[in-house]
Amino acid sequence: MNATHEIEGFLREVPALKGYPDGEIVHLAGFMKRINLRRGESLFEEDRSAAGLYLVSTGWLKTYRVSSKGKEIVLDIIGPGEFVSSCCATMPNAIHGCSARALSTAKVYQAAGTSWPVVLRECPDIIETLLEKVITARRRCVELASEIVFQDVDSRLASLLLKLSSKSGPVNGGPREIPPLLTHREMAAAIGTAREVVTRRLARLENEGILTREGKTIRIDNPSQLQAMVQEG
Numbered sequence: 001m002n003a004t005h006e007i008e009g010f011l012r013e014v015p016a017l018k019g020y021p022d023g024e025i026v027h028l029a030g031f032m033k034r035i036n037l038r039r040g041e042s043l044f045e046e047d048r049s050a051a052g053l054y055l056v057s058t059g060w061l062k063t064y065r066v067s068s069k070g071k072e073i074v075l076d077i078i079g080p081g082e083f084v085s086s087c088c089a090t091m092p093n094a095i096h097g098c099s100a101r102a103l104s105t106a107k108v109y110q111a112a113g114t115s116w117p118v119v120l121r122e123c124p125d126i127i128e129t130l131l132e133k134v135i136t137a138r139r140r141c142v143e144l145a146s147e148i149v150f151q152d153v154d155s156r157l158a159s160l161l162l163k164l165s166s167k168s169g170p171v172n173g174g175p176r177e178i179p180p181l182l183t184h185r186e187m188a189a190a191i192g193t194a195r196e197v198v199t200r201r202l203a204r205l206e207n208e209g210i211l212t213r214e215g216k217t218i219r220i221d222n223p224s225q226l227q228a229m230v231q232e233g
Helices: 003-013 022-030 113-122 124-150 153-166 184-191 195-207 223-232
Strands: 032-037 042-044 052-058 061-066 072-078 099-102 106-112 176-178 211-214 217-220
Touching: 003 022, 003 032, 003 052, 003 106, 022 032, 022 124, 032 052, 061 184, 072 153, 072 184, 153 176, 153 184, 153 195, 153 217, 153 223, 184 195, 195 211
Parallel strands: none
Antiparallel strands: 032 106, 042 099, 052 106, 061 072, 061 099, 176 217, 211 217
8 A cells, every 4th residue: 555545544534534525535645744753753843834734643642832941831632533733833834833742653644734725725625624623723722721720630630631541442341541651740741730749649549449550551440530520620
């Protein structure tokens, strides 16, 4: 299978692109290329010229910003089938407002920003979905600020655990496992708190029977209780 056919097959399985004309899928695939990332490798960096829009095929990435004091603030965790975008950095001459780095080995497909005039002409239906994803990324930045201001730490941690576990299938039809993607420090950066706080909260959730930790892997035993924490926060 050549690279273009591989990309076409992947695009047809992306939930956000289901039902779109096959001709547009083929056109879009022709503008995309594959990028293989190792854990810790950057996909793009804040304040650098944007190179287009990205779709994650396998693996996990995070988008983040770094404060003037060098503190990292995680904006989002992105998994298979999801778009990676720094809000408005998909068009030519745009600038990335954040950075993206692989949390595991990952395969990503990139649609170059310089191709957008052709994509707009050849794929009018799909481009609406792509632009919607850019708007969603911008909305996520606003939501993150609101969560840090208005939600307590327990609620923010529960939201993060649910998101991370949503991409993994249940173990024997039961609990969900979170692969060892984030350190406690990175989890803290994702919810706007300190590493020590995350360590204490995870220990408490384990004592309450909500999750189990096996090495660096977390198994969610009672997701409904986590959901209740989100709603209460």
